[in-house]
């Protein structure tokens with residue numbers, strides 16, 4: 001189990017005024033020089049040197065993609081070599097929803113876990129909106145995820161996001177002990193597609209939710225399996241359709257675990 005950055009406030013030597021409210025907190029590509037996989041992080045924060053081991057090394061080619069959400073430019077390093085290294089349509093839709101409903105969602109200091117975070121766009125937007133984020137995924141995705149989170153949040157958000165391995169249905173009690181769980185939100189975008197882990201995914205979603213936890217699940221509906229999953233999902237969660245994006249076939253659901 002990898003745990004890269006620990007959650008909490010940002011490193012103490014934050015620049016004056018840097019933070020989510022500060023217009024100077026746009027992604028500063030100079031602050032993390034791009035001449036190496038992690039730029040010159042050693043000079044930025046010596047205690048973060050260990051992060052270099054999470055530099056993405058397992059994909060042959062990358063592109064830099066630019067997004068704008070919650071008033072900030074976000075740069076994501078993507079690779080078409082992995083499902084988990086590109087931003088999927090439901091992530092875009094969920095980010096749009098989060099920025100448009102920031103006030104009512106009230107992410108400020110909220111505890112949030114994202115499953116199947118991929119290259120990290122949703123977790124980055126949640127961090128920009130003030131949340132304490134734990135972004136999770138399969139082990140081989142974590143390097144690029146960590147890179148993108150760090151690049152877009154170090155010295156720019158109130159809380160530094162954490163990255164943790166979370167394989168659906170495996171070692172949950174060991175790595176995420178039930179007694180310690182207190183997430184305000186669990187986020188998931190485009191985690192339901194053509195694979196064999198849908199029962200484990202549903203069990204993991206249920207496991208991570210406590211009374212009061214809100215699960216926001218965004219999904220592009222492509223296959224009959226998406227609708228089959230939705231039927232099972234509704235048996236486990238009280239479910240409300242929050243938004244629909246007909247042009248992309250993405251739906252966003254709010255769900256709370258049924259406790260009776």
Ligand SMILES: C[S@@+](CC[C@H](N)C(=O)[O-])C[C@H]1O[C@@H](n2cnc3c(N)ncnc32)[C@H](O)[C@@H]1O
Pocket residue numbers: 083084085086087088089090091092115116117118119120137138141166167168188189190191193195197
């Ligand atoms: C289609 S991608 C979506 C990525 C991101 N959420 C987005 O919308 O851009 C699905 C993600 O689920 C992750 N995933 C797939 N199977 C998984 C499993 N069994 N356990 C944990 N994560 C898994 C993949 O690594 C990938 O990052």
